[in-house]
Amino acid sequence: MGVEVRVEGLTKSFGSQLIWGDVSLTLPAGEICVMLGPSGTGKSVFLKTLIGLLKPDRGHVHIEGTDIATCSERDLYEIRKLFGVLFQDGAMFGSMNLYDNVAFPLREHTKKSEAEIRSIVMEKMEMVGLVGAERKLPGEISGGMRKRAGLARALVLEPEILLFDEPDSGLDPVRTAFLNQLIIDLNEMTQATCLIVTHDINTARTVPDNIGLLYHRHLAMFGQREMLLSSEEPVVRQFLNAQRVGPIGMSEEKDADELAREADQELPPLPPIPIQQLPSSGVLRPTQRPPGDWCRENGVTPPPGSFATDVVGAT
C-alpha cells in the first residue's frame, strides 16, 4: 500500500535565485500524480528535494511521520528505502552490467540468496522488456534501454513511492506509451504512490489522477486531473493545451506589451477531456475515479466531446 507525501511551504533557491517558493501539496497515497512545468522551472529540483538529495531553504516534506527536510542523515537513508526513483538518464552504474545494476539494491539491503535475487531481477527485467540484455554494460545500450533498466532497478525493492524524472524524454512515442501503461499497471499492482515529472502533455492529460503545474517560481495549481483539464486559469489552460496565447512566453513570462497585444485575441475553446488511461486489466485502479466524476461533483460542465471512448488524439 502506498504512502502519502505531504509537502508544506517548500521553498528552494540556489544562491539568490529563487527556484520555487511556498509549494504546498499532498500526493495522496496510492495515486498517480504528474508534476508539469515549462523547461527550467525546477521540476527535477522538486523531485530531488522530495527524496532529500537537496535541502530546501524552508518548508517540510512529511512521509510516515518523518520530515525529510529536517531529519538526520541516518533517518534519511532509512526513509529512502521506501522510494524507487527513475532518473532522467537511468543513472545506471557504469562499471556494472545491467544484471548487477538491477541486483545491486537487493545485494545491499537484503539477505536474499543469489537464486532468489536472480528470480526477482529476471522478473523485473521481463517487466521492462530487457531480457537478453542482462550482460550488457550501460555504455553499450541506447538511452531508452538505460531508462527501462533504471526502472527495473527502482522496482526491485518494492517501493511504496515511485518517482519518475521525465520518463518520456528521449523515448519514441511508442515506447512512451508502453512506459506509461507500465506505470499505470505498476500502480494497480503495488498501490505505490507515483509522481511523474514531465513536460509531455500527452502523458499529463491521460495518465495521472492528479496534476500539478509549476510556473514562474510557484505552484500554479495542484488538483485532480479533470479540475486542471477543465480549468480556465490562463497559465494552466495555456500549458495543458500547448498554446502560444497566454502568459507563458518563449523565455519566461511575456511582458505587458505582448500580453496587451494578445488581449483581444480569441482563445481557442478548451479541447475535450480525454478518458483516463486504464490499466491493462481494463478495470479502474483502486484509486482511479470514473470519468467525469469530479466534474459532476463540482458542477463543472466539461468541454463538449469529453470522456468519449473514441477520443484517440491523446493516447
Add this chain to the structure above:
Amino acid sequence: MSLSATAPLKHAGSLFAFALDTLRASVRRPFQLKEFLQQAWFVASVTIIPTALVAIPFGAVIALQVGGLIKQFGAQAFTGSAAVLAVVREASPIATALLIAGAGGSAICADLGARKIREELDAMMVLGIDPIQRLVVPRVLATMMVAFFLNGFVSVVGVMGGYVFNVVLQDGTPGSYIASFTALAHLPDLWQGQVKALVFGFIAAIVASYKGMNAGGGPKGVGDAVNQSVVITFMLLFVANFSMTAIYFQLVPPKGA
C-alpha cells in the same frame, strides 16, 4: 554564480568537512576491499612509469647542481650524501605528490565527476548507500598506499640516477658516493619522507574526490572540476610540505647540528 568575500572560506570549510566525513566513514564497516584493490591497482598503473621517468632526472639534476659547487670545496666525496639528503627528504615526496595528483587525482576527479553528472551518485544515495563510504574512502586509502610505496620507489630511483650521473659523467668514485650516504642523512629522514607521501596522497585524493563529487553543469563542469582539483592540490601540497618540513626540523634536529 555570485561572487562574495566569504565564498573561498565557504569552499575551504566544505572541503574540510568533506575530509572529516571521509575520515568518519573510513571506520564504518563493511570495508570496500574490492574497490580498494581496484583503485590501488589503477592509481599505481597510471603513476609508476611517469614517476620513474621523473625521478631519474631529479637525482641527476641534484648531482649536477651540487657536483660543481662541492668540487670547488674539494668535498667531492660528499656528493652522495647531498643527493640522498635532497632526494629522500624533499624531491621524492614532492615528485610522488605531483604525479599522484596529476595522474591519479585527475583520473579520480574525472571518474567521480562523470558519475555525478550522470546522476549515479544521486541514484546511489537514493538506494540508501553513502557514496563517501562506498567510493571515496577506498580511493583515498588506495591513493595513500600507492603514494607511500611510490615514494620509496622514487627515492631509490632518484638516488640511483644521481649515482649514475655522478660516477659516469662527473668522474666521482662509486665507493665514496655510497659511503657518504649517512654523512648528512639519517633514518628519520626516510620516515618523514614516507609520512609526507601519505599526507600528500590523502590531500590529493580528498581534493580530487571533493571536486569530482561537486562537479556540475554537464561535461564542461567535469573538465573544470579536474582542472581545479589539480591546481588546488598542488597549492595545498606545497603549503603542507613547507609546514611539515618546518615541524620535522623542530622535532628531529638535522644530523650534526
